[in-house]
Amino acid sequence: MNPEDKTGWTPLPHSDEDLGRAKAVPDTPQTRAPAYRLAWDDEDFMTRRELRPVRLQLELLKPDMLLSERGIRSTVVLFGGARIPEPGGDAWAAKNETQKKNLLANAKYYDEARRFARLCSEESAKTYYREFVVVTGGGPGVMEAGNRGANDVGAPTIGLNIVLPHEQAPNEYVTPELCFNFHYFAIRKMHFVMRAKAVAIFPGGFGTMDEMFETLTLIQTGRMERVPVLLFGKEFWSKAVNIDYLVEQGTVSPGDENIIDFVDTAEEAWKIIQDFYNLA
Structure with a gap:
């Protein structure tokens, strides 16, 4: 044999x-x-359309098997907008001057995501990159910043890409052997949370909100263990999503808002993770 x-x-x-x-x-x-x-x-x-159940199973199995073979037990997930530029970069997604101004102002979150990913990856190195491995959607913007921060300190980093009508190639900082491509959004989102020890959410659009609310719903309903959920940019998120209003209206139970921690810097976010898991 x-x-x-x-x-x-x-x-x-x-x-x-x-x-x-x-x-x-x-x-x-x-x-x-x-x-x-x-x-x-x-x-x-x-x-063939009749083979959809088989393809769903294959998309669940392939990344899980490869990550397990690599020895990766847990991750830190970074969600955030593909349109957020690097400071000094081009606000390529802007459709008017107002959007350009705002995207360039939000470029600070690119730096925060990159620094946060570095902090996570430095902890990951202590476990020989088995715990706290940085995972993103593998695209541009905040996703690129997350993979780049891990790459800055020589850490492996995961990208979960998806086939879209417009071309979205993986960013250059994803570890090639950990760069996956998906057809099904649902299976991709499963892989984001299957190993997550923390979820960091940066300013973004519909896709980021979809990922955020899926995570919050899983934790709120007890379908996922409580992990730190870190929203970067309190000013941005308090305007984009008014959780306090939902509590006031009774559509969210009092206390559910405590699932979330608002932070503005990478250091604040990492301190919450350190305290939550009693890390040295």
Whole structure:
């Protein structure tokens, strides 16, 4: 038995062996027909609508298996806007002067995200990068800042990209072996929280709010253990989402607002995580 084979000995051929054999058969009308292809090697078959449950399972399995093989047990998640530029950068997403002004003002959160990711990654190094590994959506803006901060201190960092109608290539700071691509938003969001020991949320738009409220709902309903949920920029979030108003209206229970901690700096956020987990 191959010592690197973790599946154990079997008298039956492995799928990769049969895949090679199938490709080596003589070229005939029969072997060229789509029906002859092994099912998992048939792209047309695997993308049929009836195979959606199988694809959902594969998107859940693949990243989980690769992260487990890497020994990654926990993560710190950074959510935030793709449109937030680096300080001194271009507000490429602005549609008018007001948006340009505001995006450039919010560029400070790029620096905070980058510094916060550095702090997380320095702690991660103490565990040989098994705990507190930085994960982002893998795109530009705040996501880039998070991956970049980890990269600054030589730490591995995860990117969970998704196929969008407009091209979104992974940012250059994601560790290539930990750069994943998704078709299903739901499975991608599962992977964000499956190992999360903390969730940091920076200013962003609908996507960031979707990710934020999914996390809050899971914690509020007891479907996820309590972890620090850190909202960077109290001024921004108090205008974008009025949690106190929801409490006043009775649509959120008193005390649920305490799931959230508002912070303005990376150091504030990291101190909350340190206190929560009794880190030295």
